[in-house]
Amino acid sequence: MLEYLSLSWNKICKVTGLMGSLFSNLHTLELRANKLTTTAGLTIPSLKNLFLAENSITELVGLEHLSQLTTLHLRDNLIQHLTGFHSNMKALQYINLRNNKLADMIEVEALCCLPMLRALILLECPVADQDDYRTEALVSLRRLERLDKFEYTEEERREAEDLYVQRQEKEICSEDV
Numbered sequence: 001m002l003e004y005l006s007l008s009w010n011k012i013c014k015v016t017g018l019m020g021s022l023f024s025n026l027h028t029l030e031l032r033a034n035k036l037t038t039t040a041g042l043t044i045p046s047l048k049n050l051f052l053a054e055n056s057i058t059e060l061v062g063l064e065h066l067s068q069l070t071t072l073h074l075r076d077n078l079i080q081h082l083t084g085f086h087s088n089m090k091a092l093q094y095i096n097l098r099n100n101k102l103a104d105m106i107e108v109e110a111l112c113c114l115p116m117l118r119a120l121i122l123l124e125c126p127v128a129d130q131d132d133y134r135t136e137a138l139v140s141l142r143r144l145e146r147l148d149k150f151e152y153t154e155e156e157r158r159e160a161e162d163l164y165v166q167r168q169e170k171e172i173c174s175e176d177v
Contacts, residue, residue, distance in 0.1 A: 001025035008032040008051075015041030020065075031055070032073075039063060039084065052077070053096070060084025067091065075099055075121070082110040089114055099124040105133075109140045119146040139164045 003025050012034040020043055028049040029042070036055040043065040050072050057077040063069075064086035071094045079100040085092075093116050102108070103126040111117055120141065122128050128148070130136070137147050138160035145151060152160075 004028045006030040008034070011035055013037070015039075018042060018044055020044045020046060042066065048091075049073075064088045070094065070116075072096070080107075082107045085111055085113055087113040087115075091116055093117060094119045096121040097125060098122065101125070102127045105130065105136045105140065108137055111141055115143070117141060118144060120144060121148055123148045135160050135163060139167070 002023060005023070005026055005028070008030045009032070012031065013036065015031070015036065018029070018041060023044050024046055026044055026046055028051075029044065029047055030051040032051050033054040036052065036057055038057060038059040038061055039052065040059070040061045042050065042062055045065055045067055047066055048068055048070050050066065050069060053073050053075040055077055057074065057079055060079065060082065061084050063084045065088075067088050068091050069089060070091050072092060073096045075096045075098040077100050079097060080102060082097075082102070092114050095111070095117065098121045100122075102122060105127060108120075108122070108127065111120070120137065122137070127133065134147055134152070134156060138144055138152060138156060142160075142164065
């Protein structure tokens, strides 16, 4: 049975026909350097590695079907919003979003539904230029171990934890008023 499929550099504009029932053993799919604008059509629950770099993806949809996915590579796309991630993606550990259009930390918060996320790459995204970017990412994604290829230091973890606690206390106080 097919376990690895590379359809990279084929000018593919839309994914159709890649159903889990036909590719039940497929664990790695490469669709790099095509012309995709969305993640729609990728309904293969057995996938563990998905490479979608160098497309024109702006929309993340249908990802909830990828419950076994551990690695998602979306480098060099046009993604502005991270609304397509879902809590069904319980195995996802690594996401590369380098060189996308993410400009606001609120988008990073959308990844908190991913319980196993340990590594995130946001280099060359506008959000990476913000002050306290590393700290803010860790406040939102408390299990994160690496951001942009660099592991968090103990000092960074303490700073993020202190900030998280301060915000929680502030939120509790504002609810009491």
